[in-house]
Amino acid sequence: MNSSDSIDTVGIVGAGLVGSGWSIVFALAGFQVRIFDRDPGVRDDVLRSAASAMREMASVGLAADIDAALGRLTICNSLEEAVRDSDYIQESVFEHIDVKTQIAQQIGDALKPGAIVGSSSSGIPASAFTAQAPHRERFLVVHPINPPHIVPVVELVPAPWTAKDAVSTARHLVERAGKIPVVLTREIEGFLLNRLQGALLNEAFALLEDGYATAADIDATVSYGLGLRWSFMGPFETIDLNAPGGLSDYARRLEPLYHSIARSRREPRGWPPELIERANRERREALSEQDLPARREWRDSMLMDLVSHLARRRTPPQS
Structure with a gap:
């Protein structure tokens, strides 16, 4: 199984709000990122939305070398293309057990030796959709908090069959990406x-x-x-x-x-x-419904200011 230090390429399967946020996280951390979403419209918008988000992050000191980071993003036309050469895969598809089960099967079929899979599931445990997946011992939940490219904490939740090495590697990978991992000892609905x-x-x-x-x-x-x-x-x-x-x-x-x-x-x-x-x-x-998008932008701006301030002032939690 891959160690976190040997991971250079990350595959993103599902590039909506969560998946695109993950692509920003990994690209800014220096990883090559291969992105697939089954919706062509979503695929077409990833680079634009990533560039916009990175510029906002840079304005408060949370991102640098944006052009280099954007150059590490590659849009793929199939799931297999995104997965087959990736050392780690972050799945962020629709939060429905049948969808996640199908995608876990497809990812498992395309995995290279040693690659690990994290699911962005916000409440469905990995055991509910990876039981029949190929290489199921390499799957676990790696759940970010929305928006993933701003909020630091990430929940790691292994299935009963997840290999300890997979959990350890995922934890160190998340740390390499600048996030703060919290690791559950076993599955529980809703996580922490x-x-x-x-x-x-x-x-x-x-x-x-x-x-x-x-x-x-x-x-x-x-x-x-x-x-x-x-x-x-x-x-x-x-x-x-x-x-x-x-x-x-x-x-x-x-x-x-x-x-x-x-x-x-x-x-x-x-x-x-x-x-x-x-x-x-x-x-x-x-707040009227039509003002919700602008308020979300305000929320993200406030979060970036807060994260930037805390990064300068606080002592990180001890592991």
Whole structure:
């Protein structure tokens, strides 16, 4: 199996928002990148969108040598062409188990010896779509956070049959590409990020449904409160610093409150259609649907500024 140091060429299968983001990540890190998407329109747009994104990144110091990076991008006309000469493949096709199963089979058939495959799956575990794939021991989930070319963290989730060497190589490759890998010891639905995000969303919807606050005030509580600390500290470090005696002192003081809150939410509620419509109505009053693309551009600009600032100021997490 390839070591991360021997990987020079990366294949991208699926070049939508996630796949094109990955192509930017690897090209800027010095890898040759071979890109395939079954939609000719998507293939035709990859280089333009990559150039635009790289220029924005360069404006805040997150990218350099853009022309050289763009020169490392090659558009392929078939999946086999993108995969057969690649040392590592990043699959980013539609999030549907049947689609991913079919693509895993095709990638496995075209793999060169030693090549490893990471899937950008955001919640479907690799065991659900690689069980029958050729060379299944070389497949694992390598899940980025949107937008992949800006947000540093990447989740690595092995299937039960994924070789340890494949996980190790993928981790080191992600680090070479300038990302921060987090490795799960085994599969769980939703992985880390979506389980944590889901817990917060479930409580946010419950508070909205019960009329305790508006969607805007719930958003403000996170963006101007919790989110400020969470942008550079995780939940355990946050509470470790929030009591004189550290984490154990915090737990002694506040565990009864959090236990009581958890007991009050024992039964999962779901998100009924009328609640989703209520939240959506509040959001559309604050931001019209036609303004969503511009707001996404604003989000990406804010994220780039934040990542650039944190890169200058913070100490990276210790592995």
